[in-house]
Amino acid sequence: MGEKQAAPQPGDHHGADTAAPSPPSSPAPSLPGADEPTQLHTIFDRRQKVVIVFLVATAATFSGFASNIYFPALPTVASDLNVSIELVNLSVTTYLIFQGLAPSVWGPLSDVKGRRIAYCCTFLVFLGACIGLAETKNYATLAALRCLQSAGSASTIAIGSGVIGDITTREERGGFMGIFQAGLLTPTAIGPIIGGALSDAFGWRSVFWFLAIYCGVFLVFLIALLPETLRSVIGNGSRVPSNILARYPLRFYQRTTKVDWSVADVDSSSLGPKKHVDVTGPFRILGTKYATPIVVFVAIYYAVWQMSITAMSSLFKEEYGLSDTHIGLSFIANGVGSMVGTLVTGKILDFDYRRMKKKHEIHIAVPIISTFITGWTSISMVSLTTTYLVDIFPDRGAAASASINLARCLFAAAGTSFIMPMVNSIGVGWAFTVCLGLQLVATLAAGIQWKFAGVWRAEAEKQAVSDGY
Template structure:
């Protein structure tokens, strides 16, 4: 019998084992949450993830107005976008590891309290210094919702279904990309720019209460597959209700064994970021995300100066980008699941043939490993090329003031492709870092936001120096070079992962003997 490496060392995912025998398994279910309960959890964490995008995108149409009101240059206001992105990258490196050890609900509660306080302060900000400091704090509170949400999805879903659920999650967190600028433009143009911070105050306060009432603890080291109800009240409720109402058949006497307590590892996301079997694909995504953010940041000023749009009209121009992002990730999530099943079926068939061959000549064949890179990353080059073409179209059509519909359509394509790649790569990393899924998501967030912070800080000076067309042609060229990252991942990552797993196993054996 040939099996794919375990997704949870205590228990195999039922749909991710290659079994030649048809003997029934007495293994407990990977998760006791039934389908409707999973959907409720996905809706909650997807809604939680909207706060990061909302706080970021609701802000863009108001940039010129805030600069005028505070009597500072637009370049200084652009730095509040840069600082937001820096802390958006750093904060999950704290909250991700905390949620991987202390629990998802604890991490969610603290992040929303920080976000709520920062929004109240921003709504009352009287000067530029207060604005930039509180934007950093706002980012610290909101950014980690994505990393924690990815961890929750990793807790309750198997690899075969994870792509679709991750697509739903990505679509949820991208709703603000579509509607955030519209809301921001409308509020700034009618009630004033301070209203763009009072809205998240109300939204986050109501949602925090709903989250504490409805979201169960899912961290597998605390609740296993959901069948182990801990004594702590914050983790116990409402998990005990989910246990009583689930339609999944499970035996309380056959619950997975307890796992050793883990320490909070704040360096975990950084180690993932520099590991050779993750770094190529993470850096690749960070470059594409940074260029996307550069184009979004420049849109407000470019459309106002080149086409003479108002704040409300500028907000409307962001809809295409947001709709492309949402539609793209929903479709990509379904394709990911189909791709996975197709590769898995082919692998199982080949494994069965090899088992028979080993019976006759075992010395000639080696045990095979599941080709996870092939199952997950096949679409990346296609999305990459499409994004490069859309960026070139965006830059040169604005350069020559072509009808505004053309650059807007290009933002639809850019949003579709970059977010689809993000969904693919995030699903892949949650697959390979199943026990540190929030930390893996935090590592992606760290890289992409730091790259984006650097890109957004010089995009307008670069446009002023060489023009819009040349700027985004340079960006497209850099992206094509970065495509070497997925090629390296495809060719070498499987062997590197196996080497890392063997090294970790040897280290654990040595520690136990000591």
Template sequence: MRIKDGDEEQSETNVTAVTPAPAPSSPEPPFTIFDRRQQWLIIAIVSTAATFSGFASNIYFPALPTIADNLNVSLELINLTVTSYLIFQGIAPSFWGPVSDVRGRRIAYAFTFVVFLGACIGLAEAKNYATLIVLRCLQSTGSASTIAIGSGVVGDITTRADRGGFMGIFQAGLLVPVAVGPVIGGALAGTLGWRSIFWFLAIYSGSFLIVLLIFLPETLRSVVGNGSRVPSNFVAKFPLSTYAKLTQVEWDPETSPSDLAPRKRIDVTGPFRILVSKQAAPIVVFLAVYYAVWQMSITAMSSLFKDKYGLSEIHIGLTFIANGVGSMVGTLIAGRIMNLDYRNIKRKLDLRAAATLESGQGNSARTEETEFPLEKARFRLVPIYSCLQCLSIILFGWTINFTVHIAVPIISTFITGWTVISMQTIISTYLVDIFPSEVPQLVPVSTSPDVWAGATFTICAGVQLLALIGPLTQWKYGATWRKEMENQKSQAASSA
């Protein structure tokens, strides 16, 4: 008897049959040619690429009051540049994600970084508010998709059994800027002026683009399979040939293209169809609410800490460290916990299957398959994280409202960052599990609250608790919905 985990992947972690099976005439190819060191190198590159989305957003926060004064506009209008950035951060992956799924990861990365670099140079020279807000949208278009493309790379080279840990490392790349970005931004704005923030990003992105093109191989499975297939163009081939030599894998130009993942056409509506599907919508809406409240809290920190505690740009930047550290701790721990949960559930099902077979209740003449409870392996801790974030948001709002010692709201931001990113890591990993070739990315809009801080964040916590219905629904019905989706795909493939 074999426990089916829903993956068509081949890996050392797949469950072997209890009954002996005849040895195959030739060994099956590995899921990926990249060994563990190469996988870590690739994850490190795409994780670093993902830092640009966070840097472009968070490095900006401590300078918001200064930019408002310099451009002679209200703080509310400057806060709209944060909102517009997040809107395009949610829209852009619907274009760049499909491009990376069809043309390749390297090509998509190259174009996104060129757009980002140009926008940063323009922002450094911006002279008025209109230019600022337009270029912030363009900057977001270039940086946001590094998350979607990176998630695709993680899905290309990992299996479900170890994906949680790798996704945790990848998510950490998103979160380093949450901790150090505001510190850098505050220091630059307080010494060299706010324009130096964008010159810093321009230099950083230009340098990294060169590193990426030299060291990141193409991983898209419809182009290179498990990495051992000859790509059709030089852009995809370089530097994959070097990785193949290091892995001691010989490319076979005569190999049938049927061994590759199927090629697709660019479909910009695909991510939106996934977002409204019943397999994704409940948990995406849930995450959108929690992410939005988190963004509201950190966007409001600059003005609230300046008004309530009289902090300078540099000191405001330092207050963001706790939130960033909490975020990084959350994603690293969540990834490890997901791997442990997955393996524990798999092991229990294996033991149960073996016991059933030995008791004579199983049929040794055929292989029976039991559906793996993926939702239980992924969502076990989501309700706990949800309640903790609600409490931390309430604590943040009321302690600032009554000007309690600044250490208390700062500690609350640590808890908020830890819990929301833990949930984001869990849900992102689950979406890669069930949509391995199309990873929807949703980043909701946030605004800076203008009413009483305590009441505002108490209302936010109530909305968050209501949104918990989403993952609970997924927990109960997710397995059934996944089975229906797999049956529909099988019927479509057989009729094609």
């Protein structure tokens, strides 16, 4: 590697694999009360953490862009491919199904093989799918490639959550997770605007050319600037992996960090036995009793949100005669609401009830304002729950994020598949009244989480200690 390596010390199981110099042969006197050496959690300084989080936040925009940029063009796609709007909405459903399932593979893979490998694979899949979608001539190809596109973009959220879990402690994770969430939410606001404008000006296929170009450019920056962070591969960042893809640009970060890690004890606590890729991990996390209630609650709420914004394009075109550009602009409130976000479930439920009470009294401003509130609350709950799951499953951050993604996307896929048939059957008002009822039922799961999850977690931790884990 071209650098002088320190001789292995007693108890050093990694030898030349670590870039940290050996501790002095004569240990320094212990301070009073310092029975155990302090281990450095990570060698990445705050400046470097901001760069890393910015990169993974940008990577997370692809999931939001691929989903939201498509909504304004749904009626145009249906017309151009000569299929019904319900059939085009079905492509949204299949997209959500793969958005839920794909992270269950990519997330555990990134927890074992490394974050950079997983990122590169997912973006290559996404790039190929976007190019294919830009050239598609029929609905069957569109539906199939949307599934592939989803498989490539959805995992950026799970992998990014894993990266943040790697480099942060619980004390600082919330703040960095907030930066990461901005990457998720920005496309919610501007994606439909870009999609609507491109569809009107150059046709709906230009939407996918835009995504392909965006992906290609970002992939270059990702490979050049994002270091490997998986703790089972690099420890606290001081270990030098043998894999070339994982080694660089990690070496640059090791040389430029302002953290004095050369005299700190290397934290090798996460360098345990070699792990295997466990695609069942997200499913087992989902079945954990102190995670299930809140995940179900969020999944139902998220599903209703997806149902409403899926129906928006068709309803706004039919009821108000909006163009694709104007439909895209109508999504601004939804996006801004998502970005502002906090948990105000009671208010949204009351507002939704008043909004849908009488269809003929509704002005277009009312549903637009409502999307602000639904986006606000839905994304806030997803953010809070994702942070919670990463906290309680720190060694499986990507898998934990994948578990909530699995639940919310599958619930949303089910909802978006029947929202328009339900609207056509019983009307807009009654359809969303049913959605409101589902949200009310879901609050019972949130109550169970609030009352019992802490006790269940304590019991699980005691059991793990008694079992020797």
